[in-house]
Amino acid sequence: MTTTSPETQRRKTSLFGWLHRHPRVKLGALLIAPTGWFGIVYFGSLALLFSYAFWSLDPQTGEVVKQFTLANFERILTQPVYGAIVFRTVGVAAIVTVVDALIAFPIAYYMARVASPRRRALLFMSILLPLWASYLVKIYAWRVILAPNGLFDWGFKQFGFDQFGDIFGVSDLSMTVVFIYIWLPYMILPIYAGLERIPTSYLEASADLGAKGGPTFRRIVLPLAMPALVAGSIFTFSLTLGDYIIPALVSNTQFIGNVVYESQGVAGDIPFAAAFALVPVGIMAIYLLVARHFGAFDEL
Amino acid sequence: MSRILLRVATGLTLGFLYLPLVVIGLYAFNAQRVQIWPIQEYSLKWFGEAFASTSVRDAFVLSVTVGLEATLLALLLGSLVSLAVHRFRFFGRGVLSLALVLPIALPGIITGMALNASFHNFGVPFGTLTIVVGHATFCVVVVYNNVIARLRRSSHSIEEASMDLGADTWQTFRHVTFPVLRTAIIAAALLAFALSFDEVIVTTFTAGTQETIPIWILNHLRLPNQRPIVNVVALGLILLSVIPVYFAQRLSSDTTGAAVVNR
Numbered sequence A: 001m002t003t004t005s006p007e008t009q010r011r012k013t014s015l016f017g018w019l020h021r022h023p024r025v026k027l028g029a030l031l032i033a034p035t036g037w038f039g040i041v042y043f044g045s046l047a048l049l050f051s052y053a054f055w056s057l058d059p060q061t062g063e064v065v066k067q068f069t070l071a072n073f074e075r076i077l078t079q080p081v082y083g084a085i086v087f088r089t090v091g092v093a094a095i096v097t098v099v100d101a102l103i104a105f106p107i108a109y110y111m112a113r114v115a116s117p118r119r120r121a122l123l124f125m126s127i128l129l130p131l132w133a134s135y136l137v138k139i140y141a142w143r144v145i146l147a148p149n150g151l152f153d154w155g156f157k158q159f160g161f162d163q164f165g166d167i168f169g170v171s172d173l174s175m176t177v178v179f180i181y182i183w184l185p186y187m188i189l190p191i192y193a194g195l196e197r198i199p200t201s202y203l204e205a206s207a208d209l210g211a212k213g214g215p216t217f218r219r220i221v222l223p224l225a226m227p228a229l230v231a232g233s234i235f236t237f238s239l240t241l242g243d244y245i246i247p248a249l250v251s252n253t254q255f256i257g258n259v260v261y262e263s264q265g266v267a268g269d270i271p272f273a274a275a276f277a278l279v280p281v282g283i284m285a286i287y288l289l290v291a292r293h294f295g296a297f298d299e300l
Numbered sequence B: 001m002s003r004i005l006l007r008v009a010t011g012l013t014l015g016f017l018y019l020p021l022v023v024i025g026l027y028a029f030n031a032q033r034v035q036i037w038p039i040q041e042y043s044l045k046w047f048g049e050a051f052a053s054t055s056v057r058d059a060f061v062l063s064v065t066v067g068l069e070a071t072l073l074a075l076l077l078g079s080l081v082s083l084a085v086h087r088f089r090f091f092g093r094g095v096l097s098l099a100l101v102l103p104i105a106l107p108g109i110i111t112g113m114a115l116n117a118s119f120h121n122f123g124v125p126f127g128t129l130t131i132v133v134g135h136a137t138f139c140v141v142v143v144y145n146n147v148i149a150r151l152r153r154s155s156h157s158i159e160e161a162s163m164d165l166g167a168d169t170w171q172t173f174r175h176v177t178f179p180v181l182r183t184a185i186i187a188a189a190l191l192a193f194a195l196s197f198d199e200v201i202v203t204t205f206t207a208g209t210q211e212t213i214p215i216w217i218l219n220h221l222r223l224p225n226q227r228p229i230v231n232v233v234a235l236g237l238i239l240l241s242v243i244p245v246y247f248a249q250r251l252s253s254d255t256t257g258a259a260v261v262n263r
Helices: A006-021 A023-052 A071-078 A080-114 A117-132 A135-146 A151-158 A172-196 A200-208 A213-242 A245-250 A256-265 A270-293 B002-027 B045-052 B054-087 B093-105 B108-122 B128-153 B157-164 B169-198 B201-206 B213-220 B224-251 B256-261
Strands: none
Touching: A006 A023, A006 B169, A023 A270, A023 B054, A023 B093, A023 B108, A023 B128, A071 A080, A071 A270, A080 A117, A080 A172, A080 A213, A080 A256, A080 A270, A080 B002, A117 A172, A117 B002, A117 B224, A135 A151, A135 A172, A135 A245, A135 B002, A135 B213, A135 B224, A172 A213, A172 A245, A172 B002, A200 A213, A213 A256, A213 A270, A213 B108, A245 A256, A256 A270, A256 B108, A256 B201, A270 B108, B002 B224, B045 B054, B045 B224, B054 B093, B054 B128, B054 B169, B054 B213, B093 B128, B108 B128, B108 B201, B128 B169, B128 B201, B157 B169, B169 B224, B201 B213, B213 B224
16 A cells, blocks of 8 residues: 555546536546547558558658559469469468368367366467467478478378378468467457357257257258358468468468568558558458458457 | 267367377487487487577567567557457447557568558568567457456456445555456466467568577478487477467466457
């Protein structure tokens, strides 16, 4: 307990009393710092990123020319290499999303509908910890596991498959495996939450009406879990679209993220990097519109 | 039958989730410089080398500094927003809570690139300050989620009772509201620190030439003779990103899940 003189105590009391009688001022005091931060620093930066996308780089001086131009977008649309990169990124994001949904569903179902409450809490924690465990270290660990003479190579050699190191190692296949691994918990948790919310009476009613496990799953569980599945897919899809560390560490191919990173870093072309960074934003905007159609936002 | 299959699938999935963590943990004790499986000989010698490395120590100090500063900023901003959103109805309330989620809902390159363009445009030199600004921006939502969840579950009537008994706004906050929020705030601080300590994507756009621990790993993992030290630092980073989450979950079990799913 700190000792305050009666004088400061009285002044403090009168200030807070005054605030209590003027709730709008109190609200303003609460909001000024956070809205300043998000309104000015964050949204200001996003707005600036958007403007940069319509500016250009003077090839002679390397300075940014702040004049409206569509040159960056023209370059993205007309040079086939960028189209191929976008197409590849979206393709891998789609594969990762589908595979993650397939792996996540059984464990989420077990947690939500089969496991005892004690075991459920334990499983929840068991998924939480690898989710939070360092993102970069997990990728690095997979690089080590998939490398020639690594754990996978050794494991396959035990069964006589000697060419394994050539298939994995640094490759698109390895990259896909690592993407599937990294975003898997982000799919498990929403599906688990969605399945847990299905009332048991629905399943009992379905059984009472003569439906076996299969039809109940197809016609009751799956439709009710759909919004949760789509919610999970927002994470896996969006996070894959924007990632550049995984392609850089376990594959040799270019992703949207790598182009953005290298344009601003190596090439110093911030206008082009900004324009290319808007590509995943546009794709996600379309994806979110479709997801809203499935009611996925109620699950977030 | 189907229950057995579910159990098997659950076990396999858990094995998949833990495999890389276990493998890197073992390699940290690998006596050899080359990384061949199975590990021939175990040793603690690389831990000494990692502790002795000045670049690792500098990166560690920077990561802790950034983590603490970003956490403090996030605690302040996140608590203020959650009190405002919980207590008041005001214009733009929905937009504000959406704005908080955006830095982690959008891919990291967007936030990173936006801040990078901003710093570049206004001539802000890249350094510790720019890293902290980036980290605080995406840590606010973790604090907001934790604190608002606690506020929603706690009853407003105890505050009214406090006021009725003659306490003023400050005394009510100090003796009633804050004690209710305390564990949620501590849990939020642990999560925000863990999030900041581990972040790499936004940091690569805001750090300039500075090295946080994840950036240090990123810069050294391709150098064969540095690998044993990278393994030790990697094990340390796993522990430092997981231990705070474990305690946060114990302190505030109902909110960590939400914070994570929104991560």
